[in-house]
Amino acid sequence: MSYEKAISIESVNSSSPRLEPVSVLVVDGDSACLAILSRMLCNLGYKVMTAKRAYDALSIAQKKEDELHLVLTESHLPDMDKYELLEKMKAVSKVPVVIMSDDDDENAMLGGLFKGAVFYFVKPLTINSLKNLWQFAIIKNRNHVVIDLTEEESSVYGESQQENTSNEGLESESFMTRDRWLRRKNPEGTYKDEETENSDSTSQKKPKLVWTNELHKSFLQAVRLLGVDSAHPKNILQHMNVPGLRKENVSSHLQKYRLSLKREQEAIMKARARGPKKSNFPSHQSSSTLNFRGGCSQTPNRYSTSTAYQPKRRSHVQDLSSHMSRPSPAGSVCFPSQVYSSGHPTLSNESSFPSMPYHSNYKNGQPTLSNQLYYTNYHNPNHIGNRITSNKELAGFRQVGSFVRYSNFDGNKNFSSFGDHGHSNLVDFPILLHNSTQQEVQQQQQLQPQVLFSPPLQMPSPPPQPQEQQENDILGQERQLQPQFLPSSPLQMPSPSPLPAAAEQQGEQDDIFGLEKQLMQSPQWHMPSMPSMPAAPTAHEQEKDDMFGIESEETDDLFDIAKGTTQHFNDVDFDDLW
DNA sequence: ATGATAATAT
DNA sequence: TATATTATCA
Numbered sequence: 001m002s003y004e005k006a007i008s009i010e011s012v013n014s015s016s017p018r019l020e021p022v023s024v025l026v027v028d029g030d031s032a033c034l035a036i037l038s039r040m041l042c043n044l045g046y047k048v049m050t051a052k053r054a055y056d057a058l059s060i061a062q063k064k065e066d067e068l069h070l071v072l073t074e075s076h077l078p079d080m081d082k083y084e085l086l087e088k089m090k091a092v093s094k095v096p097v098v099i100m101s102d103d104d105d106e107n108a109m110l111g112g113l114f115k116g117a118v119f120y121f122v123k124p125l126t127i128n129s130l131k132n133l134w135q136f137a138i139i140k141n142r143n144h145v146v147i148d149l150t151e152e153e154s155s156v157y158g159e160s161q162q163e164n165t166s167n168e169g170l171e172s173e174s175f176m177t178r179d180r181w182l183r184r185k186n187p188e189g190t191y192k193d194e195e196t197e198n199s200d201s202t203s204q205k206k207p208k209l210v211w212t213n214e215l216h217k218s219f220l221q222a223v224r225l226l227g228v229d230s231a232h233p234k235n236i237l238q239h240m241n242v243p244g245l246r247k248e249n250v251s252s253h254l255q256k257y258r259l260s261l262k263r264e265q266e267a268i269m270k271a272r273a274r275g276p277k278k279s280n281f282p283s284h285q286s287s288s289t290l291n292f293r294g295g296c297s298q299t300p301n302r303y304s305t306s307t308a309y310q311p312k313r314r315s316h317v318q319d320l321s322s323h324m325s326r327p328s329p330a331g332s333v334c335f336p337s338q339v340y341s342s343g344h345p346t347l348s349n350e351s352s353f354p355s356m357p358y359h360s361n362y363k364n365g366q367p368t369l370s371n372q373l374y375y376t377n378y379h380n381p382n383h384i385g386n387r388i389t390s391n392k393e394l395a396g397f398r399q400v401g402s403f404v405r406y407s408n409f410d411g412n413k414n415f416s417s418f419g420d421h422g423h424s425n426l427v428d429f430p431i432l433l434h435n436s437t438q439q440e441v442q443q444q445q446q447l448q449p450q451v452l453f454s455p456p457l458q459m460p461s462p463p464p465q466p467q468e469q470q471e472n473d474i475l476g477q478e479r480q481l482q483p484q485f486l487p488s489s490p491l492q493m494p495s496p497s498p499l500p501a502a503a504e505q506q507g508e509q510d511d512i513f514g515l516e517k518q519l520m521q522s523p524q525w526h527m528p529s530m531p532s533m534p535a536a537p538t539a540h541e542q543e544k545d546d547m548f549g550i551e552s553e554e555t556d557d558l559f560d561i562a563k564g565t566t567q568h569f570n571d572v573d574f575d576d577l578w
Numbered sequence: 579a580t581g582a583t584a585a586t587a588t
Numbered sequence: 589t590a591t592a593t594t595a596t597c598a
Contacts, residue, residue: 208586208594232579252594255580 022134023047023064025095027057027073027085037072040127046134054080054088061093068095069137072121075101075112086115096136100125209249218242219253 024046028034034050041048049068051057054077061068071089075082086097099112100121109120118136121129211219222239223231233251240250 206595211593234579248595251579252596255582256593258580 021045021047022069022137023049023067024133024137025049025051025057025060025064025068025071025073027051027054027071027077028100029053029074029076029078033074037125037130040125040130041072041133044127044131044133046130053078054085057085058088058092061089061095065093065095068093070133071095071097072133073097073099075099075103075108083112083115083117086112086117090116098133098136209245211253215240215242215245216253219250219257223254223257 022045024041026034026037026041026048027050028037029052031052034052038048038050049060049064051060054073057071057073057077061071073085077085080088083099086099089095089097096118097116098119098121099117100123101108101112102123103109104122109122112120218240219236222236226232226235226239231254233247233254236254237245237247237250
């Protein structure tokens with residue numbers, strides 16, 4: 001099919017630092033436009049091929065599929081209807097297609113995007129617009145080969161640096177990327193037709209990551225180890241070392257985590273306020289315990305946290321260690337005294353953490369959705385199966401094809417417990433720190449004296465495991481294990497997950513962030529109530545963690561809250577979760 | 579890096 | 589439908 005088309009390949013290297021020039025096939029019936037675009041692109045460092053006719057373009061795309069990165073085409077071509085090339089191109093190549101047109105009508109633009117174009121440029125195109133054209137080549141590829149690029153786009157493509165600018169430029173010119181539009185407009189329903197392709201290339205939405213207990217544990221561990229000061233998404237991600245986990249995932253989770261901590265504190269404060277101190281607490285203890293449990297496990301944070309910690313220094317962590325080390329449930333209790341000593345309130349971290357809410361996710365098994373990603377540590381298939389079955393809810397679990405599950409482990413460690421019923425409560429539990437962590441923590445602790453008390457929640461000891469230490473190992477294992485993801489998933493998926501260790505640990509949560517801040521503000525609070533709660537023990541049940549989500553608000557009283565939560569946990573959490 | 583908000587799951 | 593979780597945007 002290549003007829004007379006003129007294919008000119010001019011490679012200009014000028015500027016771009018790219019490792020490999022991005023090759024672009026420019027299709028336009030107008031020779032002048034073709035020449036101008038070709039020159040502009042060459043000057044920008046792209047490898048350019050041109051075609052005047054749609055069929056020529058298809059021919060080229062087919063022949064050079066491996067080396068062609070992107071097609072930039074006019075919407076109106078002499079030998080094909082509007083967007084017809086777009087459709088036909090899909091059949092011969094996965095190469096992303098960018099449309100350029102004089103028509104700036106939104107419907108026309110959407111039509112092109114829905115037909116599978118990755119982007120729609122409204123003419124005239126500027127050098128500035130083209131500068132970042134390479135981005136669309138990546139977009140397409142991300143599903144396939146390029147997965148890794150997402151993180152490294154910039155490094156790979158020298159121009160990436162300009163991304164910001166470029167984007168701005170693009171948008172300023174009123175362009176929209178297809179994904180974006182699709183997302184927004186789909187609801188309306190109008191343009192569905194084309195989605196078809198999206199699938200293949202570009203657009204799919206990212207599967208939703210489910211933060212399993214294990215994953216959460218891993219997260220908590222990372223946070224603990226890192227300490228408040230450096231517990232930022234990037235660092236956490238690195239520490240977690242979970243294969244397909246992205247920084248954004250961590251950021252989002254971190255946000256939720258912090259929010260939960262905040263809520264807990266607030267709840268606590270309220271509680272205090274109301275029923276202040278005084279005797280209340282004492283008496284409450286019992287109740288408190290309850291609370292804790294619930295709190296602990298589930299909502300962990302609320303109560304637990306408390307610690308104050310000192311300022312910046314590494315404090316946070318430390319506490320944990322203590323807790324960790326001895327898990328005594330009561331541990332939490334103990335702290336109090338300590339706490340004050342330091343003078344600052346501190347939080348205890350661990351104990352309280354909230355456990356996450358995973359449940360929800362899990363509960364029903366899974367996400368029904370097809371897209372969710374699951375990271376489980378354990379992944380024993382068996383286990384999984386079991387768990388699923390066992391729970392009613394879980395039953396639902398299906399892992400059915402849809403979601404992706406990441407499991408890392410074998411199961412042994414972590415979740416073996418899970419296996420059985422599917423839920424092992426354990427999972428959530430408090431954490432123990434394991435080796436490294438603990439050590440680190442301790443070290444840190446030593447530095448500062450913090451206090452913390454553990455939250456009520458903390459669980460008693462965690463049982464578990466021996467293996468904890470392994471975290472690292474585990475991770476390693478995981479990595480290896482991991483395997484499975486779905487290819488299909490658009491972006492890359494994750495790989496299996498990691499963390500097991502956590503499992504053992506259980507619950508804990510730390511407070512980390514929130515703590516400080518909050519604490520700082522209100523330092524003392526912790527004492528009051530929390531301390532006591534040894535209740536924790538019961539906690540185990542708690543195990544579950546609930547995650548953050550709790551609404552402290554609902555219940556004014558901690559107690560109440562606690563009760564409520566606990567119940568949940570009992571009923572739901574575990575089972576559901578696992 | 580973070581808070582706000584959209585999307586979408588339960 | 590309301591709420592909760594996660595992704596994405598700003």
